[in-house]
Amino acid sequence: MTTGDASYSFVLPLWNSDPALLGEQLDAIAAQTGVWECIAVDDGSTDTAGIELVEQRAAVDPRFRPVRRSTNGGIAAATNDAIDAAGHDWIVFCDHDDRVHPDALDRLTATITSIADVDLIYTDEQVIDAAGDVVEPYRKPDWSPERLLGQNYLNHLVAVRRTLIRRIGGLDGAFAPCPDREFTLRATAAARRIEHIPEILYDWRSIPGSVAQAVGEKPGVAAAVVAAAQRHAPDNVVVSSVPEAEVSARIEWPVPAPAPTIADVALEPTTTPADIERALRTTDADLVRLMPANASQMSAASIEALIAQASRDHVVAVGPRVVTADRRIVSVGRALRPHLRDLYRGGDADYLGQWGEYTVAREVAALHPAGVVLDRRAVLELGGFDGAELITRHQLGASVTNAAAVALSLSVGIDFTLVLLGLAAAETGRSLLWTPLAEVSLPTGSFRLDADIEAIIAAQQSIERTVALDDRYSPQGVTPRIVAPSPGHPSPAQSRFRRGLDVTKSAIVDQLDLPRIADRADRAADAAADLGGSIQRIWHRIAQVANVVERNHEPRLADQEMIARIDAATAWAQYAPLRATPLISVVLPTRNRRELVSTAIASVADQRYDNWQLVVVDDGSTDGTADLLSGLDDERIEVVHTDGVGASAARNVGLAAASGEWIAFLDDDNVMHPVWLRAIAEHVGRHPAASGLFGATLRADRPDDHRPYVQFTETIDVRRLEVDNSIDLGAVAVRRGHPELHFDESLERFIDWDLVVRLARRDALAGLPVFAGVYTTDAPDRISSGAIEGPLAAMRTRFRSQQA
Numbered sequence: 001m002t003t004g005d006a007s008y009s010f011v012l013p014l015w016n017s018d019p020a021l022l023g024e025q026l027d028a029i030a031a032q033t034g035v036w037e038c039i040a041v042d043d044g045s046t047d048t049a050g051i052e053l054v055e056q057r058a059a060v061d062p063r064f065r066p067v068r069r070s071t072n073g074g075i076a077a078a079t080n081d082a083i084d085a086a087g088h089d090w091i092v093f094c095d096h097d098d099r100v101h102p103d104a105l106d107r108l109t110a111t112i113t114s115i116a117d118v119d120l121i122y123t124d125e126q127v128i129d130a131a132g133d134v135v136e137p138y139r140k141p142d143w144s145p146e147r148l149l150g151q152n153y154l155n156h157l158v159a160v161r162r163t164l165i166r167r168i169g170g171l172d173g174a175f176a177p178c179p180d181r182e183f184t185l186r187a188t189a190a191a192r193r194i195e196h197i198p199e200i201l202y203d204w205r206s207i208p209g210s211v212a213q214a215v216g217e218k219p220g221v222a223a224a225v226v227a228a229a230q231r232h233a234p235d236n237v238v239v240s241s242v243p244e245a246e247v248s249a250r251i252e253w254p255v256p257a258p259a260p261t262i263a264d265v266a267l268e269p270t271t272t273p274a275d276i277e278r279a280l281r282t283t284d285a286d287l288v289r290l291m292p293a294n295a296s297q298m299s300a301a302s303i304e305a306l307i308a309q310a311s312r313d314h315v316v317a318v319g320p321r322v323v324t325a326d327r328r329i330v331s332v333g334r335a336l337r338p339h340l341r342d343l344y345r346g347g348d349a350d351y352l353g354q355w356g357e358y359t360v361a362r363e364v365a366a367l368h369p370a371g372v373v374l375d376r377r378a379v380l381e382l383g384g385f386d387g388a389e390l391i392t393r394h395q396l397g398a399s400v401t402n403a404a405a406v407a408l409s410l411s412v413g414i415d416f417t418l419v420l421l422g423l424a425a426a427e428t429g430r431s432l433l434w435t436p437l438a439e440v441s442l443p444t445g446s447f448r449l450d451a452d453i454e455a456i457i458a459a460q461q462s463i464e465r466t467v468a469l470d471d472r473y474s475p476q477g478v479t480p481r482i483v484a485p486s487p488g489h490p491s492p493a494q495s496r497f498r499r500g501l502d503v504t505k506s507a508i509v510d511q512l513d514l515p516r517i518a519d520r521a522d523r524a525a526d527a528a529a530d531l532g533g534s535i536q537r538i539w540h541r542i543a544q545v546a547n548v549v550e551r552n553h554e555p556r557l558a559d560q561e562m563i564a565r566i567d568a569a570t571a572w573a574q575y576a577p578l579r580a581t582p583l584i585s586v587v588l589p590t591r592n593r594r595e596l597v598s599t600a601i602a603s604v605a606d607q608r609y610d611n612w613q614l615v616v617v618d619d620g621s622t623d624g625t626a627d628l629l630s631g632l633d634d635e636r637i638e639v640v641h642t643d644g645v646g647a648s649a650a651r652n653v654g655l656a657a658a659s660g661e662w663i664a665f666l667d668d669d670n671v672m673h674p675v676w677l678r679a680i681a682e683h684v685g686r687h688p689a690a691s692g693l694f695g696a697t698l699r700a701d702r703p704d705d706h707r708p709y710v711q712f713t714e715t716i717d718v719r720r721l722e723v724d725n726s727i728d729l730g731a732v733a734v735r736r737g738h739p740e741l742h743f744d745e746s747l748e749r750f751i752d753w754d755l756v757v758r759l760a761r762r763d764a765l766a767g768l769p770v771f772a773g774v775y776t777t778d779a780p781d782r783i784s785s786g787a788i789e790g791p792l793a794a795m796r797t798r799f800r801s802q803q804a
Helices: 020-028 049-060 075-085 103-116 145-150 160-167 181-190 221-232 273-282 300-310 354-359 376-382 387-393 400-409 413-426 452-464 492-512 515-546 560-571 594-605 625-630 649-657 676-686 719-722 751-760 789-802
Strands: 007-014 035-043 064-069 090-093 121-128 135-137 158-161 195-206 239-243 248-251 262-267 287-292 313-323 329-331 363-365 373-374 431-442 584-590 612-619 636-641 662-665 694-702 709-711 732-736 768-776
Touching: 007 020, 007 049, 007 075, 020 035, 020 049, 035 049, 035 075, 049 064, 064 075, 064 090, 064 492, 075 181, 090 103, 103 121, 121 560, 135 195, 135 354, 145 181, 145 221, 145 248, 145 363, 145 400, 158 160, 158 181, 181 221, 221 239, 221 248, 248 373, 262 273, 273 376, 273 413, 287 300, 287 431, 300 313, 300 373, 300 431, 313 413, 354 413, 373 376, 376 413, 376 789, 387 413, 387 709, 413 431, 431 789, 560 676, 560 768, 584 594, 584 649, 594 625, 612 625, 612 649, 636 649, 649 751, 662 694, 676 694, 676 768, 719 751, 719 789, 732 751, 751 789
Parallel strands: 007 035, 007 090, 035 064, 121 195, 262 287, 313 431, 584 612, 584 662, 612 636, 694 768
Antiparallel strands: 090 158, 121 135, 121 158, 239 248, 287 373, 313 329, 313 373, 363 431, 662 732, 694 709, 694 732
């Protein structure tokens, strides 16, 4: 990709900058392609090492332009000086101790060249620590003005057209220590168009003095946030601080005078969209509230907050925080992708969200029906609470009628109609809002039944096959879509293992100080460097699974609907409430595969489930694997050493060392899907008597295989399984103590196949339509890469004889 005609001025205010951290930022800027300059303004530092470093860079690269201020004027003054000196079309705001990603300008230019009237662009980011390791990704919604008034979610990276800044002015120092907050509100209000690039293109460093570490690192943030919101909110709006989330401002809209009238529609299990449509057309009330019959009485403050928001001109419907009596989240707004779901369902009801996102009102794509207040006239103008009318009037797609029929037949018609209402509202420039200032409480355990959730997913998949849903308000970070880390920027799992390998190297050298050992440690460090590329390939494969339908790959599995179901169930597993949290032990044997086993272990460490134990059995490795394993710093990982006992015996040793209630398996050349252990726990919670289960496997022949295929069948045909092993051991989980849970040490090959057949014969393994992991056939020295016809025939004969 080229950068076309766009040109950029990075503005970089400095004050007592750490040369090491600043050097990383300067290197990152220097790596950009296209036309750019970097104007670094030192704000009267007492330690001039930072500006001196920029001056050294400028001596060899004139694109770096150092400026020294004689006095300290604050970040706004230094930034404005840099803007005044800028000579290019776009101003890119950066901090001196952060790190911009290498392809940032390429991605900005792709947006600029495709959207002529864009004036402001923002991207996603991630928090890193002082060492540059990833702490937390921050995915953002598309343009959400309601949320921005209460919270500056744009943050980094932001690029603004220079002509816009000339028109509105630069940063205002009166809003220190975060003048960018007020500037962002002013710039977005004046911009012709605002665009979001949903990619992580910026690293925000969490160090002392940075809000990324703690809001208290910069005194006065809360007051500045409130002051900025007050300047840009209407005069009749009350703005106050949020003590539990100082980066947010509480925005309270007034109830208009005279107060609008409101009528309730009781939501019973038998209530249909037609009932709500009838109520909308027969009542004279201005607003209509949908209230579950079993809900507790709403507080007066909650009702007032809902009425105030629903009375605004552009609002079609507004929903409250929906919780249970024992303070668990039922809904804090809904997302549409990859299927309709309530965000953070089952979590702590007082959860504030990432950076306090659930302390501010925000636009949403859909709402949970409990407590929703509808603007009656606005809904009727859109077509009423009639799904067919909404589809037809707003050209959402005639084929979506089939999805509507599915939804109605599955008793989720109200949920589905609210989705259509949100789509219709967006078509006309109006919104559905969620507010934290209102709450409705349902009885403990009032989550939807699993059958209802599956029905919602089925209805959602039906519509997704016919129309692309617009869910711009749900940030990518709360969807289960998996994105591979950017090259050169480690994932959390990579970061942990890099630290582990560093510890390994230091311990060996410090303890023995022998050249031979030091050389082995250097090789381990080299392996750590290679690990980034290895994990990048693995995550790319998993990403292929997560988006296989969306990207229209042609899988080798004929039943694409099954892939869609597995994809949706895998997504749901990441957020489904857990009724049990059993300890799950993962048994991982290895021998002389140091680089490969690192990736396998990383996939366990990166699980979306914490109650696990990993038993790594090193069966007499001689390639430095033992050194690598000794440096792992996670107490949940237990390493057992054997002396070349073979794959069967090594696995049995692992089983003996496992202490979990459930046992899962992983080979050293494969990788576990991030939600697999959580999916096991979720299934066990719903089926306490379960003794074994299996999931789906993505099989890929090569690291660059763009046509992976899915291996899964919902029910087991034991006779067929005895002929062709269709279940990978990495997709199997067994309750500890199962009478067949052991490996036959008389076998040299197909020991996993033997175990699966014995388990299936004893009692039916449950088929769980969730991705368990990625199985590849490109690793060296694996059984599947050698001649297998003779051993394969022998195993089939063995199975037949056992049945005789």
